[in-house]
Amino acid sequence: MVQFFEAHKDTLFQAVKTSKARDYWSAYPEIASGKIYGETAKDDQAAEFEALMDKPFALGQPTNGNWVGAETSPYGKALGVTYEDASVEDVIAASKAAGKSWASASVEDRVGVALEMLNRVNKKSFLIANAVMHTSGQAFMMAFQAGGPHAQDRGLEAVAYAYDAMTQTPKEVTWTKPQGKHDPIVLDKKFRVVPRGVALVIGCATFPTWNTYPGMFASMVTGNSVIIKPHPMAILPMAITIQIGREVLKEAGFDPNVLMLAADTADNPKTKGFVSSEEVNIIDFTGSNTFGQWVRDNAGNAQVYTEEAGVNAITIHSTDNLRGMASNIAFSLSLYSGQMCTTPQNIFVPRDGIETNDGKKSFEEVAEAIKVSLDKLLGDPARAAAILGAVQNPTTLDRIFAAGKLGKLIRSSEPVEGMNGARSATPTVVAVDSKNEEAYMQERFGPISFIIACDDIDDAIARAAGSAKSHGAITAALYSTSEDVIDKAVDAYAWAGAPLSVNLTGNIYVNQSAAYSDFHVTGANPAGNASLTDGAYVANRFRIATVRRQAAVG
Amino acid sequence: MVQFFEAHKDTLFQAVKTSKARDYWSAYPEIASGKIYGETAKDDQAAEFEALMDKPFALGQPTNGNWVGAETSPYGKALGVTYEDASVEDVIAASKAAGKSWASASVEDRVGVALEMLNRVNKKSFLIANAVMHTSGQAFMMAFQAGGPHAQDRGLEAVAYAYDAMTQTPKEVTWTKPQGKHDPIVLDKKFRVVPRGVALVIGCATFPTWNTYPGMFASMVTGNSVIIKPHPMAILPMAITIQIGREVLKEAGFDPNVLMLAADTADNPKTKGFVSSEEVNIIDFTGSNTFGQWVRDNAGNAQVYTEEAGVNAITIHSTDNLRGMASNIAFSLSLYSGQMCTTPQNIFVPRDGIETNDGKKSFEEVAEAIKVSLDKLLGDPARAAAILGAVQNPTTLDRIFAAGKLGKLIRSSEPVEGMNGARSATPTVVAVDSKNEEAYMQERFGPISFIIACDDIDDAIARAAGSAKSHGAITAALYSTSEDVIDKAVDAYAWAGAPLSVNLTGNIYVNQSAAYSDFHVTGANPAGNASLTDGAYVANRFRIATVRRQAAVG
Known part of the structure; x- marks a missing residue:
């Protein structure tokens, strides 16, 4: 845990710094080069992807014993991958249970887990590229960049904003109020970051990782347990990501159910069940305006962050x-x-x-x-x-x-x-x-x-x-x-x-949105109520519990 | 405008610093001393208060010509003060119109107006104390402290958090992305703080200023125009505050309708009309859990910040x-x-x-x-x-x-x-x-x-x-x-x-919540969904609009 934070803290601090400077920077190279990712990485991970086809993909989550999944590649073939099935209630219960010790972990321990997870996800960028390509339909190079390093940078950006927000308040302070001629009043105060509880991230089919990582990492590092509900046509990229995350969580001594996959199919969808649950406290949603409005109307008292659609x-x-x-x-x-x-x-x-x-x-x-x-x-x-x-x-x-x-x-x-x-x-x-x-x-x-x-x-x-x-x-x-x-x-x-x-005329396009520099979605028009990522995106995913103790009284 | 910011910026910076250090500090002395506030201030402002009784209190707002108000002091007598009446629609229309130039003012200009307003409000602390006493029922000394300097500190705290949040992002940057052997891609980017629009602050009868100032100042300095809907039994303290604010706005060259009073009576309440309006984009509410739930359910897509109630x-x-x-x-x-x-x-x-x-x-x-x-x-x-x-x-x-x-x-x-x-x-x-x-x-x-x-x-x-x-x-x-x-x-x-x-045993009480140090309401249980004040309280009251312009392309 602590070693994860120590190992990656320079990357974190650079991300925090860049998110405030907003110049170009990337932690995860976008060039799909063997020199960077290893000469055999592309072929090895293509083979790894093929080996996943037509099989159950087990995450070790609580399950009712059924397997669900019906992804078909826009390039033609059915993936044949299935995932552990469980009821909405059982997934939430497992998430809540796992969230207890996660909530009381230190900011550094949680952020360390996220940084290590990003690092390992980065090393699997070719595997994830194949999974993104054969769910979203993106061409391979775009699936590598947008589904891999760019998504990872957006994830790190969310971690950086959350870390910065959580560390604005000191862990403890001695508060001393002068009382004129009398002795001052002195209180020892401790401030603890406490999460909202269970967070849900609803993904989309076109950018299954890029649009899911920010909410996932922002909710996780702020102490919430996270349930990922990917689009039924684009589950695999997140299943791979979650598998890596659960491994890191276990190594760090946490219940891996801090991060869970909730797979479903278009015929038997689970999203409304999760959104309507009173046990879900944060919802990140990417999708249509129509369903976005439904989510906003039916989320109860959960915090809702949406990226919907518009006419650009x-x-x-x-x-x-x-x-x-x-x-x-x-x-x-x-x-x-x-x-x-x-x-x-x-x-x-x-x-x-x-x-x-x-x-x-x-x-x-x-x-x-x-x-x-x-x-x-x-x-x-x-x-x-x-x-x-x-x-x-x-x-x-x-x-x-x-x-x-x-x-x-x-x-x-x-x-x-x-x-x-x-x-x-x-x-x-x-x-x-x-x-x-x-x-x-x-x-x-x-x-x-x-x-x-x-x-x-x-x-x-x-x-x-x-x-x-x-x-x-x-x-x-x-x-x-x-x-x-x-x-x-x-x-x-x-x-x-x-x-x-x-006046864009060269090799830069209006479509492109760069982590740490471009605010993706403003949150100021019907295309979404939040930006990925800014201060508002992270600040309300946690709260602060104070303990004040009398040290001396005038 | 700029001179207001320059005049008070040391106070602002100290508030920002203290809100992160969370030690004791106050910008506005809580001691009702003639040495601090002027030897005749107490008597002068008591007389000023008496002179307001049994008269219309004109703010120069748009009005339908009627006067409303039915405040009665818990100490016995009816105040007899009335305020300009106007329909919900007309108030919102005037607020929207005033908001246009306010939205495009610089962060420093808006913050300067707020700081000058706080400074002038502070000088009227005895007048406000009388008004708070004879609406809330607080004893005079408490009305002075909680309704005066302590409320002003909470207002400044909100300004400080908002200023800090708005200045996390630079106003402009040159973004340079290396392209290997080719020339880099260079974009000039400008970031502008844009408000959500019209903000509503719904006050309570027990702390008419202390509970209203944070939302009012947080929304104002982030560029929103603000409508104050005080409790029908505690209008006067906010009417005095708003009068001062409108004077400062006018002096700074803004439409005073950036800050408006919406007075009503218990018999003919306006709150639900404002909350239900699709033109209202931010709502701050202090009141009961029952009405708080109604506000949260009926606010549409407005951001809602509540302080409700609980069992301590x-x-x-x-x-x-x-x-x-x-x-x-x-x-x-x-x-x-x-x-x-x-x-x-x-x-x-x-x-x-x-x-x-x-x-x-x-x-x-x-x-x-x-x-x-x-x-x-x-x-x-x-x-x-x-x-x-x-x-x-x-x-x-x-x-x-x-x-x-x-x-x-x-x-x-x-x-x-x-x-x-x-x-x-x-x-x-x-x-x-x-x-x-x-x-x-x-x-x-x-x-x-x-x-x-x-x-x-x-x-x-x-x-x-x-x-x-x-x-x-x-x-x-x-x-x-x-x-x-x-x-x-x-x-x-x-x-x-x-x-x-x-273990509080001395001259410090569980009831007391100190600005810059204690987070008032956590936002993490049914007593309210927000804290007055933290990062989450301000971050979502504004958004950022970016303009990027091609400077060079590789």
């Missing part, structure tokens, strides 16, 4: 790099087939066109430039597959088909050549008038974008920021060469509570 | 200072006629008695010692009046009467001689068996205590901490000479989430 927008006013802009947008729309919560959906463009380095371009020419960039980017099937990955949910394909009919089709979605057995779809792009809000003023999840003709740039900014305020947004982008326009957009998005990226 | 307990195992213990308890039960949220109600004592410095004492002897101490403390009517003050709510008298019949009457409540026209009542003390949970396992607000005969000390601790966990507790006390017993109680109360005071 790009507003185009002018650019000094038309080609760079169009390429950048094309990549943003394509990455993981538009299935990122950060993917732009709506592109607002003045109907009488924009100024560019290449002269005035009409609305139609802007739309065409984006289409051409998409065609170029995805022209080579191998590259297309590496960027797009596979489509996680079959219903997304229906949505793509329906979206094509909502306006003028600029680019139609096609499957990717050679991705045998996988669900694949390139982006569809549809031009609509700004009056056609029915088309674009709702989230249409997947590789679906609208290029929206607006009256002018003020109208465009008002609609883009307004939709963020009313329907939520996790990202926003603006292209403009005018500082006045940029200032207007900055103010509009501050009001709408969405982070704004300005 | 003292557990007696043994003491090396029987007389000191009994006197200390007697004072705790008497102060402000037991109307503090921190007043102990239940005193758990083993039925076969306790060990003391004066030998073994039976259960009956312990009860008698407390009775005798109460009689001594309150024997002189002038001193009794100065300690007890008046009873705020007439229904409390009925409750005292009813409580006397719930067990064996140890001491009966009596009015205080010479308090003409005031509602006064000395503490009633009733002995009951621990099985009689119907008597003691609910809050019986006012000067009502139970001495409860338990099987043994383990039973006593289990019942005391158990009641905190199930019914809430804001304070707890223990008397024991055994370190083993103290350890047990410390663990039990950490689990129950209540602060524990051990």
